[in-house]
Amino acid sequence: MTFRAEELLAGLPSPFDARSSSFFETLRRQAPDAVPPVFAGGPMAEELRGRLVDGTTVLAVRAADGVVIAGDRRATAGNLISRGDMRKIFPADDWSAVGISGTAGPAMxxxxxxxxxxEHYEKVEGDPLSLEGKSNKLAGLVRAHLPMAMQGLIVVPLFAGVDPRTGEGRIYEYDPVGGRYRATSHAATGSGSLAARATLKRLVTAGSDLRTAASVAVEALFDAAEEDSATGGPDLIRSIYPIVASIDAEGYRELTDEQVAAHVEDTVERRRNR
Structure with a gap:
């Protein structure tokens, strides 16, 4: 039995093409079936919308030596509280993080x-992206999600990080269609963002350190929880606290529950003495 060369080659997998420094574009070209459906578009049943889990609120504060990014832990499905321990802050790499709000599944x-x-870009190019480049990459992913956003599955991230070359911290906001906007000192997104922004505008001061910025972030989440039913305050019974992370020239690190609890106790004490 003899085989033609074309028949033999047809049974072999195609080689992985890593010419592009974009992992998302490489995946979409090499294995389109592996691209998450939320980024490929498609119809969504009307009855599904009432069961979707939404996450809010996330915010970021710029400090003299870096940035602080924080988020509450509540997720809602319609008028119900779906989860009280949802994670909304994720490290993107060693010097940046993304906070998510909107439909939880696509956002995560x-x-x-x-x-x-x-990570893929750094492996292919041999050098990490600049902070500006990272923010542009995220804007491209939000734009790729536009077909699903038009059906109501809206994802609005918040990006914060430090340029390890200069030590400068920056915060970037986005809109549902991929618009990217650099914030000067603070930013917030999600259903409780209006109340959080009011607190940040009142308390954020130029040149503050990371600890002060973390304290302000916790207080802003407190105010958001008081004004917005979809934003959860600290759960003192179950010891569930907001996720608060600081980023400086040494990298990304999350505050422990004990450290966040100390900020919560300080906030409660200040309010008792008003």
């Missing part, structure tokens, strides 16, 4: 793809 998928995208 976006955060994971974004982290993989940055």
């Amino acid at each position: 998928e976006l955060a994971r793809i974004f982290a993989t995208e940055l």
